[in-house]
Amino acid sequence: MTLRKILTTSAAAGLMAVAGFAGSAFADIKVGFIGSLSSDTGLSTLRGAEMAIEELNAAGGMNGEKIVLVTADTQEDVTEGVKAYEYLAETEKADFIISGSIDDVSLGWMPRMQEYQIPTLDTWTSSISIIDMVVKDPELMAPYFMNIASDEALATLYINFGADVLKKKMGWDSVVILAEDTAFGQAITGLVTEAISPVAGIEVKDTIVYDVGTVDFAPIFSKAQATGADFIYQVSSVNSQVISSQYVKLQVPMPMTGVNVSALGMEYWEDTGGAGGGISTLSPVPSVGFKLDPVSADFVKRYQAKYTSRPKMPHFNGFNAYYGLKQAMAAAAEVGGFKDAKKWSKAMEKQDLVLKLDGKMSLRYGFWGKDEVEPVTKRTYPHNARFDLTAPYDDAQPSMVVVQWKEDGSVGVVYPFEFATTEFTVPSWIKK
Amino acid sequence: MNLRWHHFALWALFIVGMFALPQFVSNGTLRTMIFANFLAIFAISWDTLSGRTGYISFGHPFLIGIGAYTTAILTHRFDFPVEISIPIAVIATMVGGLIVLLPALRIKGSYFALVTLAMMELVYQLVQVVRPDLTGGTRGMSGLPTLTRGAANGYYMSVSLMLAIALSMWLIMKTRLGTALSAIGMNEEAVSGSGLSVTKLKMTAFLMSAFIAGLGGAVYIHYLGSIAPRALFDINFVFTIIVAALIGGAGTTIGPIAGAFFLTFLLEYLRPWLPGAERYMVYSGLALLIYMYQPKGMWALMTQATFKSKIRP
Numbered sequence: 001m002t003l004r005k006i007l008t009t010s011a012a013a014g015l016m017a018v019a020g021f022a023g024s025a026f027a028d029i030k031v032g033f034i035g036s037l038s039s040d041t042g043l044s045t046l047r048g049a050e051m052a053i054e055e056l057n058a059a060g061g062m063n064g065e066k067i068v069l070v071t072a073d074t075q076e077d078v079t080e081g082v083k084a085y086e087y088l089a090e091t092e093k094a095d096f097i098i099s100g101s102i103d104d105v106s107l108g109w110m111p112r113m114q115e116y117q118i119p120t121l122d123t124w125t126s127s128i129s130i131i132d133m134v135v136k137d138p139e140l141m142a143p144y145f146m147n148i149a150s151d152e153a154l155a156t157l158y159i160n161f162g163a164d165v166l167k168k169k170m171g172w173d174s175v176v177i178l179a180e181d182t183a184f185g186q187a188i189t190g191l192v193t194e195a196i197s198p199v200a201g202i203e204v205k206d207t208i209v210y211d212v213g214t215v216d217f218a219p220i221f222s223k224a225q226a227t228g229a230d231f232i233y234q235v236s237s238v239n240s241q242v243i244s245s246q247y248v249k250l251q252v253p254m255p256m257t258g259v260n261v262s263a264l265g266m267e268y269w270e271d272t273g274g275a276g277g278g279i280s281t282l283s284p285v286p287s288v289g290f291k292l293d294p295v296s297a298d299f300v301k302r303y304q305a306k307y308t309s310r311p312k313m314p315h316f317n318g319f320n321a322y323y324g325l326k327q328a329m330a331a332a333a334e335v336g337g338f339k340d341a342k343k344w345s346k347a348m349e350k351q352d353l354v355l356k357l358d359g360k361m362s363l364r365y366g367f368w369g370k371d372e373v374e375p376v377t378k379r380t381y382p383h384n385a386r387f388d389l390t391a392p393y394d395d396a397q398p399s400m401v402v403v404q405w406k407e408d409g410s411v412g413v414v415y416p417f418e419f420a421t422t423e424f425t426v427p428s429w430i431k432k
Numbered sequence: 433m434n435l436r437w438h439h440f441a442l443w444a445l446f447i448v449g450m451f452a453l454p455q456f457v458s459n460g461t462l463r464t465m466i467f468a469n470f471l472a473i474f475a476i477s478w479d480t481l482s483g484r485t486g487y488i489s490f491g492h493p494f495l496i497g498i499g500a501y502t503t504a505i506l507t508h509r510f511d512f513p514v515e516i517s518i519p520i521a522v523i524a525t526m527v528g529g530l531i532v533l534l535p536a537l538r539i540k541g542s543y544f545a546l547v548t549l550a551m552m553e554l555v556y557q558l559v560q561v562v563r564p565d566l567t568g569g570t571r572g573m574s575g576l577p578t579l580t581r582g583a584a585n586g587y588y589m590s591v592s593l594m595l596a597i598a599l600s601m602w603l604i605m606k607t608r609l610g611t612a613l614s615a616i617g618m619n620e621e622a623v624s625g626s627g628l629s630v631t632k633l634k635m636t637a638f639l640m641s642a643f644i645a646g647l648g649g650a651v652y653i654h655y656l657g658s659i660a661p662r663a664l665f666d667i668n669f670v671f672t673i674i675v676a677a678l679i680g681g682a683g684t685t686i687g688p689i690a691g692a693f694f695l696t697f698l699l700e701y702l703r704p705w706l707p708g709a710e711r712y713m714v715y716s717g718l719a720l721l722i723y724m725y726q727p728k729g730m731w732a733l734m735t736q737a738t739f740k741s742k743i744r745p
Contacts, residue, residue, distance in 0.1 A: 037708040071707045078572070078663035082656055083467060087703060090583065091460035104660040107574035111657025115581055133575060181561065 029067045029338070031325065032088030034081065034109070035100030035124070037073040040265050040311040045100025045123045046071065047307055048314055048321030051299070055326075062329045063337070070094060074105050081105035085112040094118060095338040096328055100317055103127045110144075117341045119143045119348070121328055123320035126284070128152040134382045138370065141383070143341040145348055147324045147365060148284050148317065149387040149399035155191050156377055157389050157399045158282050161415045162192075162200035165402075165424050166257070172230035177207040178220060178243070178258075179235040185209070188235045188259055196233075205229040212238040217246040225254060234258035241271045248275040251429040257281075257402075264288065266313045269409045277407030278427030280414060284316040285397045286363060289404075289411040291421050293355040293362040320385075323365045327351040349383070364396040393418055435606060443599060450591050459583035466583070468696035469590035470652045473597055475676040475688030477644035480601060482674075483682035484610075485637050486617035487537065491548030492645060492673055494533075494555050497664045499525040499646030500653040501559060505566050507654075508573050518650045525646025526639055537634045540620075549670075556665035572660030579654045586655055593651055594689070597644055602685040604640070613637050614683060679719055681731030690730050 033049055036042030053067045061067055070092045072084030081101055088094040089112065097113075097120040099106060106125035110133070113120050120143055122130070128150040134141040166172050177192060179185040189207055196202045205227040210220055224232050232254050236243050240262035247256055260281040262268055266288055268276055286292060292300065299322055303314055311318075331347035332338050352366035368374070368381040376389040387399035393416065402415040404424060412422030454462055474496060482488045502521035506512035512520075536547040559567040567573075580586045604610055612633050615623045624630045653659050663669070672695065680691025698718065702711040726733045 072703070073707050073709070075709060077666065077668070078658075078660040079467075079656075079669070082658075083463075083700065086463040087460065087700070090458070090463050091704075104571045104662060107571055108656070108658045108660055108663060110574045111576075111578060114657075115578075127571060129571070129574070181557075 029062050029065050029096070029329075029332070030092060030094045031067055031069050032092055032094030032097040032118075033069060033071045033100070034084050034088060034097055035074055035105075036076045036102075037071060039076060040267065040315060041102065041124055041317065042074075042076075042100045044311055044315040044318030045098060045321040047303065048123070048318035049098050049325050051303065051306070052322045052325040052329075056329055063333050067329065074101055076102055076105060078105055078108035081108045082112060085109035085116075089116040089118055096332070097121070098123065098321055098325055098328075100124050100321065106130065113144055114140050117143050119328065119332075119338050119341050119344050120145070121321075121324045122146045123148060123317040123324060124315075126151040126154065131381055131384045134384075135380060138382060142345040145324075145328075145345075145367065145383045147320045147367075147385040150381060150384050152377065153374075153381070153384075153387050153389065153399035154282060154284065155188070157416075158402070159192075159195045159199050160389075161282075161402050162196050162202060164417075165415055166231065167200045167202055169424070170231075170255075170426075172202065172255075174203040174205045174227075174229040175231055175233045176205050176224045176227045176229035177233045177235065178224060178256075179207060179209050180212050180238055181209050185235045185237070192233060192235075215242065217243055218250060221247070221250060221252045221254075225252070229254070232256040232258070234260060237261040241268070241276070244268075244279045245272040245275040247279070248272070248277055248427070251427075253430055255426040255430055263403070263405055265311050265315055266411075267310050268405060268411075274409065276405050277409070278405065278425075280402055280404035280424065282400050283403050284400055286316055286319055287401050287403050287413065288313065289413050289421055290401060290419065291357060291362075291413070293357040295355050296363065319363075320365075323353055327353065327365060361394060362397065366396065391416060391418060443602075447595055447599075450595060451588070454584045454587055462583040462587045464696055464700045465693075466586045466590045466655065467700075468693045469587075469594040470648060470655070471672065471676050471696055472594050472689040472692035473644060473648035473652075474673045475680070475692050476594075476597055476601055476685065477641050477648060478673050479677045479682055479684075479688045480644060481637050481641035483677055483684075483688070484605070484613040484617055485634060486620075487540070487634070488545045488674075489548040490545045490670055490674075491533075491550070491552035493664050493666075493669050494548065494552040495525050495529045495642050495645035496649035496652075497552075497555055497559070497661075498528045499649035500659055500664060501567060502646075503650040504573055504576055504653050504659045507577050508575070509566055514577055514579060514654055518647070518654070521650040522643060522646040525649070526642045529642040529645075530635075530639065534635060534638065537631075537638065552665055552670065556661055559661045559665075567661075568659070570661060572658060572663070574658040576653060576657050576659065578657040579651065589651070590655065593648070597648075598685055598689060601640075601644075605685060609633075609636065617683065675719060679722055679729055681729030684731050687729050687731035690734075694730060 031053060033046050035045050050069060053069050056067055072087045074081040074084050088097055097118055099120060099122045103125045106122055107127060126148050130146060131150050177189055179189040193204050197204060208220060208223055234243060234256055235258055240260045244260055257280045260279055262271060263279050263281045264283050296319060300313060328348060331344055331351055334347045335343040338344055349367055354361055355363040364386055366386040368384050368386055370382045373380055386396040388396040389399060398416050401413045401419055403411055404414045405411045407428060413419050414422060414424040478492045499521040502524040503517040506517035506520060507514055532551060536544055560570050580589050612623060612628055616630060616633060620630055676691040676695050677688040681687025698715055699711050702714055
């Protein structure tokens with residue numbers, strides 16, 4: 001073989017390899033993950049998506065095309081989120097984007113979603129302002145879906161917990177609110193103050209606002225006790241394990257419930273050093289302690305066999321990513337891919353997955369119709385996860401549940417009663 | 433002014449090169465360059481105050497934030513057109529910044545840095561809790577009117593602004609005013625002793641810096657289409673601005689631009705291989721190496737190399 005022949009053959013082989021590689025790369029369906037690669041929240045979505053993709057590929061991919069996953073880290077930073085979305089759109093040419101971003105990060109990249117019109121599914125962000133955008137401009141927001149109940153729906157059901165459990169069952173008439181000094185704290189406090197009194201009949205004795213950097217809660221708990229209220233309502237999204245563990249260690253002689261973000265994950269017990277018993281919190285569904293249907297239970301089992309690092313159990317958004325990605329692919333398969341975002345959107349709107357436990361509805365992955373009015377809030381939630389705000393929750397799962405950590409480290413759902421796995425109790429050191 | 437024809441020839445070459453780039457690079461690269469352009473604007477703004485006069489500001493996002501929030505609120509809440517809201521935002525930045533930060537110019541060194549840092553933190557907290565109906569609270573605002581759509585348009589807008597600011601600052605720094613400002617950074621007492629009003633000079637530097645920050649912040653927000661307090665008042669943001677100016681070469685015009693491009697591209701080009709926070713370790717390591725080798729930054733390295741090649745026989 002002459003040198004010329006060797007060179008010609010090598011060049012031809014090289015070109016074929018490149019063409020083959022390029023061909024296969026173009027044939028793939030590219031899913032872009034956007035979210036934090038170092039938080040439990042982001043990892044839940046990423047891993048849920050990974051598992052769904054593995055299963056879909058094992059079953060032949062999407063219409064015979066292999067699905068590949070690419071990631072873009074947001075570091076929970078708003079500007080990094082914009083860059084990450086641009087990277088997925090421009091450099092990776094993602095066909096579909098699945099997001100485990102937190103609220104302000106999603107709001108940050110939203111104008112890019114509107115510009116690129118890439119089908120996008122948010123699994124963690126619950127900001128009602130995004131659903132308002134869908135209401136306002138359904139054409140522009142057509143490729144966007146959010147498969148977690150919006151924050152407004154979460155809060156609406158939470159007030160019912162106040163009426164049904166705190167007032168009716170426990171007989172508590174007054175509350176003191178301990179809220180962190182953030183807009184989140186302020187918003188929830190406003191909602192509770194406005195709604196808990198007229199709806200649940202519980203008087204707000206005082207509102208104590210604390211700095212998120214607070215490390216010693218003893219004076220704050222003393223002040224709360226001095227109000228003479230029946231219970232404490234905490235609103236904590238930053239360093240929530242600090243207030244919980246100090247409440248337990250100081251054995252504060254008042255019951256405490258509310259919103260505690262750290263208690264949403266299975267790592268809560270370790271994070272509080274075992275001092276987290278008695279704390280209850282609102283959580284989107286499915287939460288820790290939520291009785292899972294067989295399909296979801298199997299997903300968790302396989303998740304735990306596959307991943308050894310935290311989060312030990314996927315947060316609710318991990319489930320949302322797992323089921324949501326499969327629904328997105330099913331919608332794409334129906335309309336021949338993701339290229340026509342409007343067509344895909346129509347197909348996605350029709351996706352509806354009902355998961356049953358003991359013959360009853362446990363979880364429903366569907367979306368509200370464009371003109372469907374939710375009967376309690378009397379408003380529409382287009383492209384938002386379907387939820388139910390009234391018992392017996394036969395149309396969909398409740399928008400949220402209240403979970404409680406017990407002093408033995410176990411955790412269960414205490415509200416709504418239809419989904420309860422344990423009873424709401426006060427810690428053992430509190431006189432009943 | 434010590435201006436020579438080759439200076440203008442180099443600027444012309446630079447401008448032509450920057451404007452021709454969209455013909456040769458991908459949209460993904462253009463998007464990265466847009467962020468580099470904005471970072472360069474903020475770094476030039478920081479350098480105008482801190483790099484020249486030696487008054488190190490850790491609170492520059494305070495100024496950027498005034499401009500950004502002013503135009504965001506005016507357009508989003510009160511339906512002001514962008515062409516009116518941006519000039520108002522620039523004026524608000526200059527006035528607001530002057531009222532709050534000018535008294536701080538009376539103090540020096542680390543105390544000045546701490547005051548500016550505290551100022552940024554104060555505004556960060558304020559926009560979250562005071563009138564969240566206007567500022568959007570912790571979540572900020574999304575759906576702000578954008579000035580452009582598409583990578584190429586965004587690039588032309590950002591590069592035009594960056595080049596206009598850079599060229600203007602370069603020309604200003606070639607005047608006696610520029611010399612006096614740099615002299616403050618070297619020996620403030622000597623400048624004062626020579627009969628010049630140091631207070632007026634510092635105020636001028638501050639106003640120029642605020643003008644650039646306000647303009648850059650306002651346009652930046654209308655490029656992004658969203659605003660969030662964590663994006664603007666984050667300590668990482670201020671460090672990125674300072675590192676861009678220092679790594680490129682503080683006290684120069686090209687230095688902050690070079691630093692901004694180096695930093696932005698380094699981080700973005702590492703993304704496919706190091707998608708997580710590990711990218712920042714590489715960036716920190718490289719920054720450390722550059723500082724160790726040449727504390728005056730990349731611009732000094734480049735001029736050193738040019739000088740060496742010229743004197744080599």
